[in-house]
Every structure is written in structure tokens, then in C-alpha cells.
Amino acid sequence: MAWNVVDRNTAGDLGPGISDAVRQKIRGFFDRYPTRRAVMLPALHITQEALGYVSLQAMRDVAEELEVPPSDVLDVVSFYTHFWTHPRGEKTIMVCRSLSCELLGGRELVEALKEKLGIGEHETTPDGRFSLMTEECLAACDHAPCMMINEKMHKCVRLDQLDQLLDDPDNDRLDMPRSDLYDAPGGEKPDYAALARQHGHHDEPAANAEDDDLGYTSDVGEMKDS
Amino acid sequence: MPYEQILMRNVGVKNSQSLKVYQQAGGYASAEKALKMSVEDLVEFVKGGNVRGRGGAGFPAGIKWGFLPKERETTYLCVNADESEPPTFCNRVLMEHDPHMMLEGILIAGYATRTNVAYIYMRGEFTEQFHIVQKAVEQAYEAGYFGTNILGSGYDLECYVHRGAGAYVCGEETGLIESLEGKRGWPRIKPPFPAIAGAFGKPTVVNNVETLAVLPHIIERGLDWWNGLGTANSKGTKMYCISGPVNRPGCYEAPLGISTRELIYGEDFGQGMRDGMKVKACSPGGLSMGFLRGDLFPENPSKGEVDLTSDYDELDCILDFDDVRRYDLLGLGTAAAVVVAEDTDIRRVLTNVCRFYALESCGQCTQCREGTAWMYKIAQRIEAGAGRSFDLDLIEEVTKNMGMMPGMSICGLPDGAAWPIRTLVQKFRAEFEQHLAAQAPNAAAERIIATNPAAYDLPVLQGRALQPSGGTYLVPKD
Numbered sequence: 001m002a003w004n005v006v007d008r009n010t011a012g013d014l015g016p017g018i019s020d021a022v023r024q025k026i027r028g029f030f031d032r033y034p035t036r037r038a039v040m041l042p043a044l045h046i047t048q049e050a051l052g053y054v055s056l057q058a059m060r061d062v063a064e065e066l067e068v069p070p071s072d073v074l075d076v077v078s079f080y081t082h083f084w085t086h087p088r089g090e091k092t093i094m095v096c097r098s099l100s101c102e103l104l105g106g107r108e109l110v111e112a113l114k115e116k117l118g119i120g121e122h123e124t125t126p127d128g129r130f131s132l133m134t135e136e137c138l139a140a141c142d143h144a145p146c147m148m149i150n151e152k153m154h155k156c157v158r159l160d161q162l163d164q165l166l167d168d169p170d171n172d173r174l175d176m177p178r179s180d181l182y183d184a185p186g187g188e189k190p191d192y193a194a195l196a197r198q199h200g201h202h203d204e205p206a207a208n209a210e211d212d213d214l215g216y217t218s219d220v221g222e223m224k225d226s
Numbered sequence: 227m228p229y230e231q232i233l234m235r236n237v238g239v240k241n242s243q244s245l246k247v248y249q250q251a252g253g254y255a256s257a258e259k260a261l262k263m264s265v266e267d268l269v270e271f272v273k274g275g276n277v278r279g280r281g282g283a284g285f286p287a288g289i290k291w292g293f294l295p296k297e298r299e300t301t302y303l304c305v306n307a308d309e310s311e312p313p314t315f316c317n318r319v320l321m322e323h324d325p326h327m328m329l330e331g332i333l334i335a336g337y338a339t340r341t342n343v344a345y346i347y348m349r350g351e352f353t354e355q356f357h358i359v360q361k362a363v364e365q366a367y368e369a370g371y372f373g374t375n376i377l378g379s380g381y382d383l384e385c386y387v388h389r390g391a392g393a394y395v396c397g398e399e400t401g402l403i404e405s406l407e408g409k410r411g412w413p414r415i416k417p418p419f420p421a422i423a424g425a426f427g428k429p430t431v432v433n434n435v436e437t438l439a440v441l442p443h444i445i446e447r448g449l450d451w452w453n454g455l456g457t458a459n460s461k462g463t464k465m466y467c468i469s470g471p472v473n474r475p476g477c478y479e480a481p482l483g484i485s486t487r488e489l490i491y492g493e494d495f496g497q498g499m500r501d502g503m504k505v506k507a508c509s510p511g512g513l514s515m516g517f518l519r520g521d522l523f524p525e526n527p528s529k530g531e532v533d534l535t536s537d538y539d540e541l542d543c544i545l546d547f548d549d550v551r552r553y554d555l556l557g558l559g560t561a562a563a564v565v566v567a568e569d570t571d572i573r574r575v576l577t578n579v580c581r582f583y584a585l586e587s588c589g590q591c592t593q594c595r596e597g598t599a600w601m602y603k604i605a606q607r608i609e610a611g612a613g614r615s616f617d618l619d620l621i622e623e624v625t626k627n628m629g630m631m632p633g634m635s636i637c638g639l640p641d642g643a644a645w646p647i648r649t650l651v652q653k654f655r656a657e658f659e660q661h662l663a664a665q666a667p668n669a670a671a672e673r674i675i676a677t678n679p680a681a682y683d684l685p686v687l688q689g690r691a692l693q694p695s696g697g698t699y700l701v702p703k704d
Contacts, residue, residue, distance in 0.1 A: 032384075035407065035408070035426060038406060040408030040409070042389070045350075045389060079588075080392050080410075080411075082391040097578075097581075098312035098313065098582060099470075099579065100313040100469040100475075100564050102574070103564070103566065104471065136394060137313060138351050139309050139310070139318045139352070140318070141312065141313035141315055141467065141562075142467070142475040148353070150353075151354070152354075153353070174353070177361060179357045181387070182356070182389055
């Protein structure tokens, strides 16, 4: 696994920081918990909604709000799979790869998506529209194979539906009343296309990207064909 | 005959998530009744129902509450809605269709444990469910079921939804507590148990969503009704999940004690396999509990007795808290079954299971972090048709040296990894051996040369290659 090594003395661009509105929203969680540190996950969720990912500067800012060392924030960010340390696309596709989905075609679904989007796991399309990742059980095994596009769960996805699904502009819209508790304040949204241009569509593996040895990119498939 | 739907009574009802519909079905009446009881009576009452935890371990909820120290100021209640065990989805169904049932359970459990703050720890993948539950919590606050002086009883309870961010290990109760505190979800060394020092160092109770959801019904209908359901040591009703290539995958409620066969083939449950296929394997209790042999194997001639040494059909396993152990399963777990059909390569199942634990191990204890990744590598090479003759024994060896039972780990994740992997290798050994025998003679050696030539060139391995018994997978170069 390769880590992006950042020297804090010579580090140049730490990425975007969080806005005052985001700070304000994070502070709104303080009275829910007896310690400030417990606001970590809500703070990171809101930060990621606002910035598109959790930048190094954002980690520092969150640390400042929660009164913890920045390394503690990095510690948490790197542990959880939902936090991205490099920019992602507007829509993140999470495909389930656990047993029920795999038995009913989950593995083929990932391969088809990789081919259609031209990207690998934890990568983003050049136009900044889609990022792809696989997830362990999404708890919708009765509708296997399933995948999520941002918040929207797509159930019983068939390969021949994929084109239509990817082209649908509403493929991540929930048809239900939403709670904005964990949203970025005021619907703050990053410019995903600019992020993708700036950083390229393929970043170095980040802290929470998985080891090549452990993903679907293994040589298992190739060995089988030969 | 269909079983009475109790927890799932509102599934399929229009607007079942709303407070109004829940109240029309008699909702929150039990909470009102409970708030009039004394705390001690309520705890005794729940103990009388022997409500065993629905989250996996099967520990009785009333006894768990009883561990709280008598003298305490602050208590926290954590609701474990981090349903990450594949292939379990009963909590999702419950929260999606009837969030108020869980909230009423929280109110009752909160009162019984003298809690003033309850956190619903919900996994990050639950997005629609988060919006539903958050909305329901807001409704409950408005109706006065949370907040101060609830229903005039003088009891205060705040309820917050806390979202996780994708980590299986946060379903372990101390992992959940660590994550709630804003740290990485590393399980804690016990003791002290959460009941003594849990969230924020205070006495804490962690209960599963379904465990809480049954509380209102026990109070409403009484202990006699509850104890009349289920088997000797497993009382009450349970939401069973069935998924995989069955005709009707889904979540179905039944009293504890149906058999695996009924869950797969029953008219009220899975309604049999797709295309009339046979069952090769079935994991009846969530992945971590282990695998059963399916009806692809011959029937056991001595009915009622379990013979683990022969490849017999094991679908007669009763899904309650006790019978599963006779079949070398870890426990009932979440009672979520996944079925593997006869046309599925068992090696692919093994790789999938091993990958899950290799990726979800939190990395704290060495034998789990290294053992799960090691087994994943072994499974990958077996699937690639490059297995080594001793690989199956090696996997068994590794599984026997990880987990809490041999006293090697902090939490139960490695036990949960060892069981499915070991039962797969043991119970389906014949098939694995067939695959190994059918491999190209030098496949294992070629794979290691192709994937890791440096390792092949290691002098120590070259030395082993000279010994026929030592390096069975190595061939001398030229």
C-alpha cells in the first residue's frame, strides 16, 4: 500500500479548507455529545459533503473545531471507507460485493462498470461525473445484486440496465423527504468537474484505498481464463 | 400456515413510517404502560421473557441491563443499527417500514436502564433509512415521546441519530462505542464491560434494533404469550432473512425454531430454489456463523443425529439459539441465510468470505489482521487453480489459532472469520480436493514464479525445493 507522504514543513497545497457555514453547522452538534471529539464523524460527513472529499486542510480545520490534534482526524479518516482523501466525482457508485450479490452477479457488475466508465476502483472519470468503489454488504441482499449511487439504492441491477441507469440524471435522487442533518449547509457543493481537472482522474492510492492485492483487480480472473 | 406478523405487521401498509399509522395500530401504548411501572419491575419483567439479543451473540437483554452498577449518575443507551453482517437486512426492513417500533423500544429500554441520552448508531450505508429514522425521531419529539418529562412521568430522554462511515467492526459493541466517541472503531479490551465503563467512560447498554423492537410487544401482550412462542431456550419471534438464488428472497417473521429447510423451501419463506436447483451450501445465521451442507448431499440415515464427519444433508438444522451448535455453527447469529446453489464453484464462495474478513479486520490484533489476509491469499490461489496440496490443512490450522475462543483477540471478529472459513473447508473438502487434483501439475509453481519471482528465488525456498516433503509447490528451475 502506498501512502501519500506529506511533510508538514514543506507541504504546499493542502487543498480547500472548510467554510464558516460548515464550522457553524459542526458546532451545532456539540450539545448532542458530552465530548467535542464525538462530533468527529458528523463533522467529517458534513465536510465531505461540502468539499467533495476530506482535504488535509479540512482535517486541520476539523481538528481545530474539535480541539484535537490533526493527526487524530487523519487517524479517523483513514479508518473509515466512506471518507475520501482525494477528490471524487459528483456521483459515487458503490457496488456491493458480498456473498449474496456475488452469487447473483455482483462481480460481473463491477467489471461492466469499470469497462463502461473506463476507471478502476477509487478512481474518477475525467469529467468528474462518476467515481467507483466496491462495498461490503449494503444490507439489501434480498434485492441482489445491488449498488448505490450516492444516496440512492439501486436494486436487482441487471447488466443490460446499466447504460440507462448511468445516463439517467436523477439516478442519485431520493424520492422521499430528506433530512439535511448531515448535509452541507445551504446545499454547498464543490465543483466536481474542476476538481477532476485539477487533480486528474487517477490519483495515487490514498490512505483508505485498498491494497491491489486485496481487490477485484487480482489476477484471479486472468488465471481462470488462461 | 402463515405465522402471525408481529414485528412486520406494518410492512406493506401505506405510510407505515408515520407516527399516525403506528399509533393507529396501538403504538406507544406499551411505552406508556412501561413508564408507569417501576424500573425494577420493568427489568424483572424483561428478564422473565428471556429476551435474547437479536444482534448475533444472543445474550439476554434483561441480564445485560442488570449488569449496570446500582449507583450511577449517567447512563447511555446505544442502539446498534450498524447492520453490516452479510447477508442480514432485517434491521433495514424494520427501520424502513416501522421506525417508531424501534423508537418505542428505545423509550422502554431507556427507562429501564435510567438512561437520559440514547444514540442510534446507524451504518453509513443506510441513507434512505437514515432519513426515515431521523424524520421519525423528529415526529416522536413533537409528540412528546422524547424530550423532558415524557408523558408526564418525569422521565427525560434525548435520542440522537449518529451515522457511521463504513466499518464492519463498528457493529461490535465496544467498537461501536469507540466510533461514537469519534475514534477509529477499534474494539476495547474487556473487562471493563460497557455496562461498567462504556461510552464516554460511563455505564452503557448496547442493544440491537430488533431486540428493542420486540419490547413493546412483550409489554403489550404479556409474558405468557411471548414464552409460548419459540423453543425451550429461545423464546419469541424472529425476523429471518433469506437471500441468494431462491425464488422469493426476503425477510420473513416466524417464531424461533423453524428449520433451515423450511426457510429455503417453505411456502411462507424462500419458496425453493431458482430453476429447481439443489442447495450446495447454506450459511443460516449470517456469514460469521458458518456453513451447512445442503440437500445436494445424501440424507443422513440416522435421523435426529448429527454426523459431521460424513457429507450428509444438514438442512434440518433448527434455527434457534441452541440447535445450531450441534452442526458446528458458532451460534444463531442474525438468522440471515444465504444459499449457495449446486452450480456455484465453492472456491468462489471461499474467496468471497475470506476477502470480506481480510478487508474488514480492524487491524488491532495480529492473528486476525494477518490471519484473515493470509487466508484470503490462500483462497485466491486455490480459486486461480494454483492451490497447493497443503493449503486446506493450512487454512484449518490458521482458523484454529485466531479469535476470542483460543484467547487470542480482543473482539469476536476473528471467531466470526474462522467459523465460516473452517466449516467451508471441512464440510466441502471433497470438492476442494477435486479441484486441487484437477489442477495443471505445475500450476502452483508457475503462479508463484509469475506473481512473485523474488520469493521464488529466495535461497531458503530453493533449499526447501530440494526436499520432496517440504516444498511440494516448488519445482527446480530447469
